[in-house]
Amino acid sequence: MRIGEVARRAGVSVKAVRYYESLGLVAPRRLPNGYRDYGDHDVRLVREVGALVRLGIPAERTRPFVECLSAGRDHADDCPASLAGYRAAIDDLTRRIEELTARRATLAAHLRTAAYRGGGGTETDEDEDGMAETTYTTLPAGLPVPEDDGAADHLPGRAMPALTLTATSGEEVALDALGPGRTVLYLYPLSGRPDTDLPEGWNAIPGARGCTPEACGFRDHHQELTAAGATAVYGLSSQDTAYQREFAGRLRLPFAVLSDPGLELAAALDLPTFEAGGARLFRRMTLIVRDGVIEHVFHPVFPPDEHAGQVLGWLREH
Structure with missing residues (x-):
């Protein structure tokens, strides 16, 4: 089958299929006219790689899962190397979460410092130029009664x-x-x-x-x-x-x-x-x-x- 059909059946883009092929994760056979000819096994490989990528595992690190399927296993994670791949991905996500959490806390601290710097105002109006202007104990004109x-x-x-x-x-x-x-x-x-x-x-x-x-x-x-x-x-x-x-x-x-x-x-x-x-x-x-x-x-x-x-x-x- 052609690359467009593989992409459609696997639920990924044609560009993604080409990228997986460039990494050697998918290897379609070549027809005499030079066209690639993908089979059902290729569709399954592409679908599996796409699913892992959506989980946050980079395509280049999905090779153990692809090799597990290519070895005839029923599931891509039936092999020890696949389990190790899960663990590595979890460790990576944990590090990223910790980094993002620390970054978020820093941003929140900056926001709090900047917001309270003027003396603790809580409500904002817009000045004549449309810029936010903090007010503390006053009310804007024209509030509905x-x-x-x-x-x-x-x-x-x-x-x-x-x-x-x-x-x-x-x-x-x-x-x-x-x-x-x-x-x-x-x-x-x-x-x-x-x-x-x-x-x-x-x-x-x-x-x-x-x-x-x-x-x-x-x-x-x-x-x-x-x-x-x-x-x-x-x-x-x-x-x-x-x-x-x-x-x-x-x-x-x-x-x-x-x-x-x-x-x-x-x-x-x-x-x-x-x-x-x-x-x-x-x-x-x-x-x-x-x-x-x-x-x-x-x-x-x-x-x-x-x-x-x-x-x-x-x-x-x-």
Whole structure:
């Protein structure tokens, strides 16, 4: 058969067949007119070499497998030399994986150093030239304003569920045992970080953008909030505690952040959520909990960078 038919039946390119032949892995007979004439055995050899190449074994190192088939064995790896070829290929891949892992770690370290060099900003805008410009506590103009859809109207008067969440402080916080007095519990979708991209289209989702400015607001007003009657302030999101701990440490938050990766609080209280980046997230809102019962709800929250001041004003009035 002609080379094109061999390539088709073996599932490789004609160029690959020619290369295998140049290495002496395939040796078709020559017809009187000079054309190559391949047989079924050649197809099997080419198919085997192609399969090994796809596994990462260079064609020039497949000779033990070819010789094993040519010796009449049923399988190309029935011979000791073939097994040695597998081991050599595995050792080579292991070395390459270790090298790539080390290279990846170095690149990640460079990214982290460069991203945090400016002071720990977490969200980016584009300047007038279209270049990314890092911002820290400010919000871009023109963000969509979330509408009050009534999704939190049922919450005032509800008792907090028997749910215990891990805090960035290392403590386990029982939401049904927050203690006497008023607790400020602000829920947010997710916080960005300098070395991690936010979900695509984040700025276009009403109420999504602004977790860092909101957290900074609660940080800056923390003493005033406690003076106005808040016995405790907590942030809460579905991000894991390790991620939140980096966020809280970078922003020097004087309060703990709670992790609810399974959105158990949303299920218990029927809280509004949304999806972005393949994940379901809390909609931004703040609960004022008094003696274990939700006394007041802020929802929707906008703009988030002024929200801590809104909560402070409410506490002073009440």
